[in-house]
Amino acid sequence: MKKKLFFYLILVSATIPAFSQVKIGDNPSSIHLNSILELESSDKVLVISRMNNTQMNAIHPLEGALVFNTDENCVFMFDNTSWKSLCGEGVNVTTSSTAPTHNNLGDFWINNTKNNAFSLWDGTNWIAIDNNPRRGNGAPTNTTAPNPTAGDIYADSTTGLIYAYNGSAWIATNSNLSANNGLLIDSNNTIQLGGLLIQPTTIETNGTNTLAITGLENGDSATNDVVTIDKTSGVLKKTSVSNLLREDVTKIIAANGQVTFTDLTLHATDKINVYRNGVRVDFTINNPHSITLEPAATCYAGDEIRIIQLY
Incomplete structure (x- = not known):
C-alpha cells in the first residue's frame, strides 16, 4: 500500500507542472489559455473560507486573500495591511428612521421620520447635508435640531417661522417685531426712523464719526426757530431768531x-x-x-x- 501511495504522489507531482492549468466541473477539457484554475458548473458553487470577525482579524494572509465574514455577511479582501469589505463599494442610499451601519464612504441616508433629512457618510460619521436650514414641524428642539452651533438656521415647516441659533438659544427671526424710542415699524414690517422718544437719548460723535443732515429746506427767520445746543449737556433746544x-x-x-x-x-x-x-x-x-x-x-x-x- 505504501508503495502504491508513493507512486501516486510521484505521478501527481510529474503531471501538475506539465499541464499548469486545472479545470474543475463541467467540460474539464476546455479551459481558457490564460486561466490557471477554472470552475464550471450549472448547479454547484465555489465556497471560500468562512470566518467571523474575531477569526478573520486574527490572521495575516497573503495580499489578495479572500474570506466570507459571517458576522458582516460579506466578502472581505486582505490588502496586506487590513481587511476591506467588498460589499457595497458603490454609493448606497438608505431610507429609514435609524442610521444604517456598515457604511461606505459617500453613502446617503434619508431619515424618513425627520422630514426626509439627507445625511452623507464621511467615513466616520453621518453628516447632515441640509444642515442649514434644518427643518421640522414646530419650534426647534434637541431632537429636531440637535447639537446646533451659533449661526445655524432652522425652518418650522408648520408655521413658516425662521429661527437662528445665537450660541445658547434658538431665536425666532420673523416673529412679531416691536420698536420704540424714536423708531417705528411701517406697514411692510420694516423698521424706520420716527416716533416718540421714551427716554433720554444720546448720539455720540467724534472728529471721524460725525453727524450730518443734508437736503434741508431754506428757512424763514420770521417764522422759524433756531436749534441751539446746551454747552454742558449737549441737549438740543430751540429759540427764536430774535433771541x-x-x-x-x-x-x-x-x-x-x-x-x-x-x-x-x-x-x-x-x-x-x-x-x-x-x-x-x-x-x-x-x-x-x-x-x-x-x-x-x-x-x-x-x-x-x-x-x-x-x-
Whole structure:
C-alpha cells in the first residue's frame, strides 16, 4: 500500500507542472489559455473560507486573500495591511428612521421620520447635508435640531417661522417685531426712523464719526426757530431768531465836562457803540461797569449819551 501511495504522489507531482492549468466541473477539457484554475458548473458553487470577525482579524494572509465574514455577511479582501469589505463599494442610499451601519464612504441616508433629512457618510460619521436650514414641524428642539452651533438656521415647516441659533438659544427671526424710542415699524414690517422718544437719548460723535443732515429746506427767520445746543449737556433746544442777537440801549444825560460813565452792565467788549448827541465817538472800557469817552468828546451839560450793545 505504501508503495502504491508513493507512486501516486510521484505521478501527481510529474503531471501538475506539465499541464499548469486545472479545470474543475463541467467540460474539464476546455479551459481558457490564460486561466490557471477554472470552475464550471450549472448547479454547484465555489465556497471560500468562512470566518467571523474575531477569526478573520486574527490572521495575516497573503495580499489578495479572500474570506466570507459571517458576522458582516460579506466578502472581505486582505490588502496586506487590513481587511476591506467588498460589499457595497458603490454609493448606497438608505431610507429609514435609524442610521444604517456598515457604511461606505459617500453613502446617503434619508431619515424618513425627520422630514426626509439627507445625511452623507464621511467615513466616520453621518453628516447632515441640509444642515442649514434644518427643518421640522414646530419650534426647534434637541431632537429636531440637535447639537446646533451659533449661526445655524432652522425652518418650522408648520408655521413658516425662521429661527437662528445665537450660541445658547434658538431665536425666532420673523416673529412679531416691536420698536420704540424714536423708531417705528411701517406697514411692510420694516423698521424706520420716527416716533416718540421714551427716554433720554444720546448720539455720540467724534472728529471721524460725525453727524450730518443734508437736503434741508431754506428757512424763514420770521417764522422759524433756531436749534441751539446746551454747552454742558449737549441737549438740543430751540429759540427764536430774535433771541440770537439782542440789543441793549442805555441813554444817559451828561453833566458838564463828564467823560466817564459808571453803573453800567456791559454784556460784551466787542459789540458796543457809543453815540454823543447822535454822533458815534470812541471810548475806553474801564471795567464791566464803566467806560470813558475820548478827550475830544467831553460832554456839555444836557448832552445825550447813547450806549448800544449787541449780545
